[in-house]
Amino acid sequence: MIPSPAICVILASPGARRVPSLSGSPRAVPPRRPMSLPEKGRGAEELLAEIARLRQDDLPVRGGKVTAYVYDTGRPEVHEAAAAAYFEMLEVNTLDPTAFPSVVEMEKQVVGAVAELLGGGCGIFTSGGTESIMLAVKAARDSRRVPGRPRMAVPVTAHPAFHKAAHYLGVEVDPVEVDPVTFRASPEAAEAAITKDTVLVVASAPSYPQGVVDPVAELAGIAAARGVPCHVDACVGGWLLPWLREAGARIPPFDLSVPGVTSLSCDLHKFGYSPKGASVVLFADPALRRRAYFASASWPGYTVINATVQSSKSAGPLGGAWATLHALGREGYLELGRATLAAARRLREGLAAIPGLRVLGDPESALVAFGSDELDVFVLSDEARKRGWFLQPQLSYAGIPANIHVTVTGVTLRGVEAMLEVIAESARAARERGPARLPEGLVELVAGLDLDALDDAAFAELAASVGVDLGGSGQPEMAVVNAVLDALPASKREEILIRFLSVIYS
Structure with a gap:
């Protein structure tokens, strides 16, 4: 703690400018400047220059120094092919597939590739993992009518998209504890969470925070025995774990081939390396998929039938995903899987050698989280950012300590030694600085x-x-x-x- 300043609490009514402050002289907030529509149109060259200026403080999307949010193959030609296909499909509207049959064929191919890799089923191309999860929750809710408010059993390490889906769809979340050492969902806790109103049991492959795969077979078996659908969130791992397995990693069963798994989400804009936003939600059978759809004939306008939450949307992401899958092919993804596996192993090995740091759990995937009992990981993250690297801080929750998360991608292997050097330097700097100092009170x-x-x-x-x-x-x-x-x-x-x-x- 730093020496306590005089805390001046100035109660503010709605719309007031004076606020609770830690000093007697609150700082003014500069006014925002809204966009002023130009009288005359501006040229493309000028607009691109302006975009470059606006992006000058953005994190870089290539090179591997940003270890969250972006996924890089390290192969510019793949990204260029995807961008060209994205632009080609930019103005195609997927609202009416009969008007644009190209989107039907592309979606069949993309969804078919995901289904072939992940145990079969049928699916829907969506804008991202959150939408895929939203549709899976809707399908489960609508396929299993319950006497009370629908509920779902969700591990505390599962993605907040399930809480978002619950919020939007009127479903109650029952949290499921995870093992405090392995961070995998507890089958016993999941079974205890199931009630007569449970419409879905959730598993992650892997869970994002620590990169570990939940015991999918056990969780799905428990759900099936109670007549409850089971969704596997493989948004991160769906297009990664099979290639890691083929590259030699020990990956437990997790996909639709596992008895009791009724749906699965897989993001192609993560380890599929497609442009945002591209995801697929698979269902074990067409009847369950139909529960995800929405149709309305209660108006005098055009026919409304939607497979996704969005109605009108660009086919650009679909074109980008289709092109990326074709540009890389099985051989390309396997090579990226080998490089990713090697980088993840080297990162874990290197972290273990840095004084004061420890890897959390035993991740099967390319997501690695590390913490410390000796230094402030939030300060470490700031120190790494000063050195040009973004390492994602994660807050403590449900007994899991605050930590730093690293997503290893296909390009990481080239820079893993540099990353480890930066982490070691940042750890030393964090130790010297001490923990973040908060004003008293x-x-x-x-x-x-x-x-x-x-x-x-x-x-x-x-x-x-x-x-x-x-x-x-x-x-x-x-x-x-x-x-x-x-x-x-x-x-x-x-x-x-x-x-x-x-x-x-x-």
């Missing part, structure tokens, strides 16, 4: 805030009073912010994150 102040009493400008001013510039540019230090969030309960974290999003888009 800050966590208690934030925990007690009635955020509904603050408008967005007031919230931004509050953040500025502790050195967090929500309107700034560049790559900010986040250790203090993450330390505050880490000290708060999940519900308060969510409130603050929603306000953060509202402010940065104001």
